[in-house]
Amino acid sequence: DSGSGDGEEQAIVAGTAPGFPPFEIKQDGELTGFDVELLEAVVEAAPGYTFDRWSEFEFDSLIPALTGGDIDVIAAAMTITEERRQTIAFTDAYYEADQSILVRADGDFQPTELGDLAGRPIGAQTGTTGEGVIRSELIETGDLSESNYNGYGNYTLAVQDLENGNIDAIVIDKPVAETFASERDVEVAFTYETGEEYGFGIRQDAGDIQSALNEGLATVEEDGTYEELRNEWFSS
Ligand code: GLN
Incomplete structure (x- = not known):
């Protein structure tokens, strides 16, 4: 100074x-x-x-x-x-992070790549890079219709909707996905490398x-x- x-x-x-x-x-x-x-x-x-x-x-x-x-x-x-x-x-x-795909821990839906989310109701927090991945890799490619995407004001609400079965997957920063997986009835299905930096x-x-x-x-x-x-x- x-x-x-x-x-x-x-x-x-x-x-x-x-x-x-x-x-x-x-x-x-x-x-x-x-x-x-x-x-x-x-x-x-x-x-x-x-x-x-x-x-x-x-x-x-x-x-x-x-x-x-x-x-x-x-x-x-x-x-x-x-x-x-x-x-x-x-x-x-x-801090560095990638995006992870979070699903219910019941094992019913086990995607291994983004393409597996095609046609499924999925969610992210509005305005995030997770939402950006959904838009660029699924909606803009025509694999997912806009109506299948659910934007939430907060990821906590998205996790609730995932647990309740209202959506089938969430795209969210990996360290946060891992934390939710340790605390809630959800698990990380796979991680999509984005190499983001906070x-x-x-x-x-x-x-x-x-x-x-x-x-x-x-x-x-x-x-x-x-x-x-x-x-x-x-x-x-
Ligand atoms: N890292 C992500 C982003 O910048 C998510 C941040 C957040 O949800 N707080 O969009």
Whole structure:
């Protein structure tokens, strides 16, 4: 920070979308998770900035909240994509993931590739890269009609509908699929490699925040905080 050196730290309001375990969850009414703890540590390690508070949204509302100035940072396991880069900027990547296909654990439907989902009622969380895979690989190819696709405000609702038999599969980030599989009546059928990378989202005109957060991220990676949090929130 080449700033004024007056000791005033800028307070950061961060936005997230709970219901995406173990990245952002509500535990006994408290917001927590890997992203939540990591972002707070990164901001505290970012020169010139201090953490203020969290604000919660549905995933699809996070980018408008950021560009509209309601929040300063998005911490929501958000994949860095070219499409999103038209509207917002990202910090350096802090996590890698692919997409997994989640099915009921009863064993009735055992797809092994995306083509097996053809003609089936399936779901994802609106505005996600999982939805993007369904659109580009199944709907646009004509294997799935739009009416077979169910978009949910939150993946937790999609998992409920899967358990209830209203849909047959969900496309969702692999680490979250594995977490739901360990907690609910669902299992991972197979994984579709996308090589996605998560970054914290910031406004395009927020170059100061971007470089400060990247510095904070490098610091928590070097001092062991990042590894500690990974061990705390992920078993493998
Ligand atoms: N990584 C996915 C995306 O960016 C899903 C994120 C989420 O649902 N919180 O679209």
